[in-house]
Amino acid sequence: MAIVPVIQSAVSAQINKLYQVDLDPSSITVSETKPEFEGDYTVVLFALLKTLKKKPEELGNELGQALVAGNATLFSGFNVIKGFLNLAVSDSFWLQFLKEQYNDPQYGRHPRNGKRVMVEYASPNTNKPLHLGHLRNIFLGWSVAEIYKANGYEVVKTCIANDRGIHICKSMIAWQLFANGATPESTGIKGDHLVGDYYVKFGEELKKQMAPIIEKKQAELLESGKTPEETAKYLHDKKEELEKEAPIMKAAQQMLIDWEAGKPDVVELWRTMNGWVYKGFDETYKRIGANFDKVYYESETYLLGKELVEEGLRKKVFFLKDDGSAWVDLTKDGLDEKIVRRRDGTAVYITQDIGLAEVKKNEFNCDLSIYVVGDEQNYHFKVLKLICQKLGLEGADGIFHLSYGMVELPTGRMKTREGTVVDADDILDEMIRESELKTKEQGKTEGLSEEELKNLYEIIGTGGLKFFLVRVDPKKRMIFNPEESIELHGFTATFVQYTYARSQSVFRKELYTGGEIGAELLPLEKQLIITLERYADIIKQAGDEMNPSVIAGYVFEVAKLYNTFYNEHSILKAESPVKKELRLQINQMTAHVIKSGMALLGIRVPDRM
RNA sequence: GGACCGGUAGCUCAGUUGGAUAGAGCAGCUGCCUUCUAAGCAGCAGGUCAUUGGUUCGAAUCCAAUCCGGUUCACCA
Structure with a gap:
């Protein structure tokens, strides 16, 4: 047994004996004595003075004497300074402790507690290589998993590969247009880096194609009487909308539609390029010792949660708006209204996550489900947990977002566009x-x-x-x-x-x-x-x-x-x-x-x- | 504007349910290798704990307000 609780119990017992007052041992403040004072552990007496109706010095001395007398093998002496009772623990106690523990390979680890915890971490997109931010995530997640093992939990390490969506389509389009069939083998470039290179290439090409579009729009706006400031603001605010006019962006979006429709050549290319990325990731994982017991793929989970929307509507957790979109009202919980199904009937990000949470619970039945995700998603996870709770999903209360802060450079945030991302x-x-x-x-x-x-x-x-x-x-x-x-x-x-x-x-x-x-x-x-x-x-x-x-x-x-x-x-x-x-x-x-x-x-x- | 997070030494960070004179590392300065590894050790110097008020025996820690920085509040993921 650890020494601090032992001391707490001893103090509690002596107080009971001396003053007939019952105190919860854990309520007694015991800390290591500061080096400038004599003694090993210190009982802080201030909090006890009122209930015991004693002066600090008086209580310290009475208690100190009783503790030394009553626990001769544990305490060898004491002194009182103001409201602090400093106790000296006898050498024999420590020598005994050393003798028992010095060669125990399990020393410090806690026995199995029968509980199971899931730790989801890493969870990269498959369109570019890992960077410093991922490393913080991975080291953190992996370590927390190990720490839970040491605390007696059974641990399931998981990862969700964000392997579908517009981001990977961008890499695919750029590869089709510019790669001339280049592969990791033909170029000697690690797969995740190769795919990442074409993601960058996509951005460059998009920028090229945007120049005339922006120029044209700008001229139109100025001609229609807008001020230069208004024009600049408009161009900034509508950037994404304008980008959709660029041919390469149109192609990427078409590819996403084709992928969802299961068009064979698109799916084939998607599979190939993701394969390169996974091979690259695996190399990196291997050298840093990351590992997973179970990997989920977004391509397999992104349709999840649709039935839960129906169920939520039945249970009146969700409601329909006139246009047919489904929402949840979280204003009473201090949050906003949140969409859970689009007007066109498709699921949004949060809906998938609700579905995946349910799948995880069904598959592994963990008591605790930890998500290691950056703090920019704090709101998302608050909403996720709340919705799961409102739906009455089993395991909803066990959802925990392990939120971590961004990694910045001395020069500020890492920015892809400025090439400051640390690979x-x-x-x-x-x-x-x-x-x-x-x-x-x-x-x-x-x-x-x-x-x-x-x-x-x-x-x-x-x-x-x-x-x-x-x-x-x-x-x-x-x-x-x-x-x-x-x-x-x-x-x-x-x-x-x-x-x-x-x-x-x-x-x-x-x-x-x-x-x-x-x-x-x-x-x-x-x-x-x-x-x-x-x-x-x-x-x-x-x-x-x-x-x-x-x-x-x-x-x-x-x-x-x-x-x-x-x-x-x-x-x-x-x-x-x-x-x-x-x-x-x-x-x-x-x-x-x-x-x-x-x-x-x-x-x-x-x-x- | 609402919500959340942060502000401690020149820099990067600790600071246990409120406890004794707020601690480390780096950078700076001074010493210590014939020894079990000097990638080390010992020491010096460095602070308006963002600001103001409050709670109490006691506040970096709790409460309120203010200032500064960040994130977020998408029919993106």
Whole structure:
């Protein structure tokens, strides 16, 4: 059992004994004592003063004495400063804890709880390669899934491939017009990039075709007496409408219609080009360790939800407007009216999502269904959950949108049009190249084979990127500074990995035996054990908050403290054999927690670097 | 205009149901390798916690208002 609840119970019990007052143990504030004070844990007394009708000093002293007397194996002393009761936990407690846990490979993980959770993440469009924003999504989603496993859940990782729609048709048209039959094989270009290139090509061609159309419209407007400002505004507002006049846009829209009609050559091309993209994605997924238990394809789900609209109309959750479109009124919930079926009878995005939510529930029956999607869709998911609840769908309450902020560059948002989008493969390559450079500079890898070296560069490079993207609170938008991301000092994966490698270098010389570890702890030894003790709690917190940055911060804290300890006390040249064994066990437990914590972030740690 | 999110050191970020003198990293400055890995350690310096008011033993944290930034409110996905 974790120590904080133990202390809370002890405090609660002593208060009951002393003052005959019943307090819920979890209501008692217990925190780690700040380093500038003596003691290990602090009970904050202020909140108790009123109910117990005591002065702070008085209560602190009475309670402190009772706690030490009543729990001799746990507490070794106390002091009271203002309203804070500082308790010293006896060394024997920590030594016992270390003895039991130092070599447990499952340490920190929680037992199975019988619950099942689905995590949907990544979910790319199939018309262009992955970029930095996807990476934040993927690292986050994958990590949250692992954190849920560590919290005792069974996890189903899913992905929805947005494989149909106007976006892919744009790539297809451009490919037909300009590619001369180019394929990934014939060009040597990775499939997702090749398809993406034609998506860009489409945009360029559209721009070309738009120039005369805009010019003509502009002349018309000015001639009809509009001011230049009015004209500019009109052109801006009606941009999309005007684009529909361009031949290449018309062709793309026709292609979408043909696709929905199942026109064989269109479907064939669609299949081929999506195939290239998937192959490209798979390569990227593989190098970053992303994986899915189940992939849904929008082309198979986009017609879902239509019966649910009928059902919603029957249940009066939805209503019809005069033109035949179906809506839901969410104004009472503080939102707006939202369309769920178009005038022409076709489903909209939200309708598909309602249908897919039902399919997911039927197929996997998860208690919780997490969607890792950017915060620009906050409104959408609020609506989705609300509609599912109103429809009375099973699992509606389990829908949770794990919303994360956009990744920006120091120069601002990434923009396709300005070519500032950071490509996932490019940035990974760069990180790995950089780690190779720095590793060679360090010159500590003598004796490793070519393959081991290549593996090492990858561990450091991809690990660095993952850590960088996952170390900040998901909710917040973050700034990606390329120079900072390849940094190897401070709050980085490399620092933590290096710390692990250090611990392993000790074990290459000598291993723990499981023998005697003595009866006393030096301050740094104790501090490290106290920090390691928090690991299970950290895993729980990260799960409750769906927040991997909790793990990242913790692992960094452990590494920092270990380095201080390592610098201050020699392990192999300890003062006595007992001390050596103690430190070897601390070394082992620290190494395990670092490795395990990093694994929850999808980051591997090397034995040497 | 409505809804939601954010504003903490020069920069990037932490800050547990409100608790002691608000913490890290980077950048800057000063020391420490004949030692288990210096990709490290120790130290110095750096703050109007956006602003104003309120709640109370106590507020970066809760409430209200204001300012600034972002997202969203499509018969797009």
